[in-house]
Amino acid sequence: MFRKSSGKVLVTGAAGFIGSEFVRQAVARGYSVVVVDKLTYAGDLARLKSVADDVAFYKVDIADGKKLEEVFKKEKPRAVVHFAAESHVDRSILDDTEFIKTNIVGTQALVNVARKAGVEKFVHLSTDEVYGEIERGKFKEAFPLKPRSPYSASKASADLLVQAAAHTFDFPAVIVRPSNNYGPWQYPEKFIPVIIYKALNYQPVPVYAQGLNVREWLHISDCAAAILKVLEQGKVGDIYNIGSGDERKNIDLVRIILKMLGRPETLISFVKDRLGHDWRYALDSRKIREDLAWSPKIGVEQGMARTVAWYCEHLPWVKGKVVALERYWKKVYRSA
Ligand code: NAD
Ligand code: TDX
Numbered sequence: 141m142f143r144k145s146s147g148k149v150l151v152t153g154a155a156g157f158i159g160s161e162f163v164r165q166a167v168a169r170g171y172s173v174v175v176v177d178k179l180t181y182a183g184d185l186a187r188l189k190s191v192a193d194d195v196a197f198y199k200v201d202i203a204d205g206k207k208l209e210e211v212f213k214k215e216k217p218r219a220v221v222h223f224a225a226e227s228h229v230d231r232s233i234l235d236d237t238e239f240i241k242t243n244i245v246g247t248q249a250l251v252n253v254a255r256k257a258g259v260e261k262f263v264h265l266s267t268d269e270v271y272g273e274i275e276r277g278k279f280k281e282a283f284p285l286k287p288r289s290p291y292s293a294s295k296a297s298a299d300l301l302v303q304a305a306a307h308t309f310d311f312p313a314v315i316v317r318p319s320n321n322y323g324p325w326q327y328p329e330k331f332i333p334v335i336i337y338k339a340l341n342y343q344p345v346p347v348y349a350q351g352l353n354v355r356e357w358l359h360i361s362d363c364a365a366a367i368l369k370v371l372e373q374g375k376v377g378d379i380y381n382i383g384s385g386d387e388r389k390n391i392d393l394v395r396i397i398l399k400m401l402g403r404p405e406t407l408i409s410f411v412k413d414r415l416g417h418d419w420r421y422a423l424d425s426r427k428i429r430e431d432l433a434w435s436p437k438i439g440v441e442q443g444m445a446r447t448v449a450w451y452c453e454h455l456p457w458v459k460g461k462v463v464a465l466e467r468y469w470k471k472v473y474r475s476a
Contacts, residue, residue, distance in 0.1 A: 147218030159223035160187035202246035232291035243294035323360035344409035351391025383423030
């Protein structure tokens with residue numbers, strides 16, 4: 141059992157979407173937290189503002205083993221939770237270079253440094269996408285890895301490196317595989333904030349193909365709570381799927397959000413499909429529910445309403461990101 145008295149927790153990628161929520165929850169629980177983040181386009185310390193005085197921050201690239209070693213020597217963390225990654229599928233299709241550097245080489249460097257430092261626990265953030273797609277049924281933790289995008293291939297590679305270290309060196313790793321997260325502070329390249337932002341501004345809402353692909357939506361606060369449980373009680377060597385069980389077709393979610401915002405469905409713009417677009421992800425999450433007594437608390441309708449409200453209240457933050465996104469959107473959205 142890892143607990144706050146066990147020592148410091150080093151969190152990589154904590155200036156990102158899910159990592160920052162994890163840190164907010166860990167700090168509220170009394171943990172002493174060290175943050176390592178390169179602050180890429182996706183990282184933003186504004187997400188950590190509410191806990192800025194409670195965490196030690198290092199602007200470090202996880203692929204830089206020397207700098208990582210210095211942080212570990214100084215801070216002596218007893219556990220690591222590894223969120224840092226290039227996380228967007230569409231960007232990995234445009235150019236996979238940074239995905240290989242961070243998700244594979246970066247994870248390798250971090251695992252080696254953490255292993256030599258003798259940490260008690262290492263929680264590795266994987267994803268439901270490493271299993272590939274599934275038409276019927278649900279992915280179980282023992283399923284083979286069949287990644288199909290450059291992003292998911294890089295994440296699956298990281299899983300294998302972590303598992304190899306666990307097997308070869310008794311490295312105390314646990315892997316978590318969450319489904320699609322949504323909630324406040326998500327970078328507006330991802331589906332939910334794209335819909336909200338475009339709809340708010342009466343702009344065409346880009347939906348790939350016919351919007352029939354299915355994702356399982358999990359609120360970040362439920363996801364972060366699950367990861368905290370895994371840090372504290374997860375069994376070393378094990379893998380935990382983390383899913384809400386709430387599957388939705390993309391188009392259905394768009395309709396829900398348009399309705400919440402009072403915007404017409406005529407804003408929906410079906411664009412050319414994502415290359416290699418995975419049809420459906422669905423996780424069998426019985427293990428974390430039964431072994432660690434975790435369950436999600438926030439349903440999709442309630443969570444989406446709260447998320448929509450958050451974006452309406454934080455429009456200046458979103459607009460600041462959109463300036464850089466306009467050029468990128470021209471590359472990803474092709475007319476059908
Ligand atoms: P994000 O893109 O919002 O944040 C990633 C963070 O990592 C950023 O703060 C960025 O600056 C940092 N980072 C990137 N490269 C780095 C490097 N080389 N060194 C140090 N820091 C670096 O990502 P997210 O959505 O919060 O996802 C977090 C993790 O969870 C990722 O590993 C992702 O693969 C996984 N995951 C995400 C989802 C989801 O729906 N968002 C679902 C399942 C799994
Ligand atoms: O503009 C869009 N239009 C659209 O139809 C975007 C950005 C997405 N989509 C579709 C593609 C997917 O079917 O919406 C769905 C969700 O897309 P993303 O938000 O890009 O998420 P996804 O590709 O499913 O991956 C996410 O979940 C698993 C995260 O980005 C990953 O980091 C995580 O591992």
